[in-house]
Every structure is written in C-alpha cells, then in structure tokens.
Amino acid sequence: METGRISPRELHICVESMGGNLSESEAEAALVLADSDGDGELGLEDFVRLMEGAKEEEEKVEELREAFKMYEMEEGCGCITPKSLKRVLGRLGQAKTIDECKSMIAHFDLNGDGVLNFDEFRIMMS
Template structure:
C-alpha cells in the first residue's frame, strides 16, 4: 500500500472508498489547517472524476500534488525575498546577491555575482526575477 493510499484511507472516515467534502474538511482541520466546507466542496468538485460529488484516490493524489506545488512556490517566494535588497522590488541584483551570500558566510566579488546571475538571467536584463529564480532552484 502506497503512502497516498494510507493517507487516503485515513481521510476516508466511513470506509466507502471516497472522501466527502466534510471528511476532507475534518482531516485538514485535524492536521492544523483551515478549510471551510465551501472550499472543501469546491476542491472535491474540481477533482471529482466520476461526478458523484466525492473524491476518489486518483483525485486525492492530484489534490495532494497541487497542495505540494503551492507549498513549494510559497517557500521559494520566501527565499526569493531574502535576496532582494529593496523589499518588493521583484528582482535579485548582483549587489543583493553579494550581500546575501556574505550573510551566509560566502564572500564573493560583485563580478562573481554578476556572472552567477548571468547564468540564469533568461531575458538579459542583468537581474534575476522570480520566474528565473524558480527555474534556477529546480
């Protein structure tokens, strides 16, 4: 039995092989999250493959994968913000990269930082935007 199947079985409180919106809501709450019944209904509706208003294993796996991707994106955004010199400017400059690397104990010249940025600067503007940063972190 896969990890997905074990978690699915845990969420499937009544053992019918499907997860109802109410079951999904209770389980998200049990692991410390918040999900309204309306949000749970919308999630199930969007992933319901047979139109019965319930979430099967296949839909559940897609839901977990989508949530995982959102968490990764959120973590990357937080990491990206650490490298910005001007909060909210939307890019990493050679100067901000040098500063952050220095904080991490890795001293680099401004020229080294320019070269590092050039490797991932897809649009050639001399800075790294979030999309370039995300690709760099893959």
C-alpha cells in the same frame, strides 16, 4: 448521469469554482497524468492524489517566494541584483565579488536584464 468519477470538464469547473486557474486543456493533461485506470476520468483516489500534488507544489512555490524575498535588494522590488546577491551570500559566509555575482546571475537571466526575477529564481533553484 452521475458516475462518481470526474471528467476533464468537471475538473476544470471544480478548480475554477475554488478560485483556481485551470484551462480545459490543462485539466485534460492533469487527468491523463492522474488517471490510474486509463478510463479518461478520475476516481476519488486519483482526485485526492492530484490535489495533494497540487498542494505540495503550492507549498514549494511559497517557500521559494520567501527565499526570494531574502535576496531582493529592496522588499517588493521583484528582482535579485548582483549587489543584493553579494550581500546575502556574504551573510551566509560565502563572500563573492560583484563580478562573480553578475556571472552567477547571468547563467539564469533569461531576459538578459542583469537581474533575476522570481521565475528565473525558480529555475535556478530547481
């Protein structure tokens, strides 16, 4: 029976059909956060609010990707090195030594490889 409301399973199917990736457990968690009346399903207003939030998050990630590209040593290399950080900061009028840049990177270098990947950069920028 159609209720005009969206269950966690339907949310999962909807997102997957649009090419997104949302597990059923993630759909359940999203529904708990967005369900304004606590009935376990999303009404139209809840669904619109959830989708707008997802779009805003996608836009933020895209802006961070563009910023990350500025700092990469070589385009597409996927990491920020102390040397590339020094170069960009110098262009921005914030001259730093290589050691200072290494120290800055070390604070957010979760895997200890001496460079920042995109996920580490996202954490640094949040």
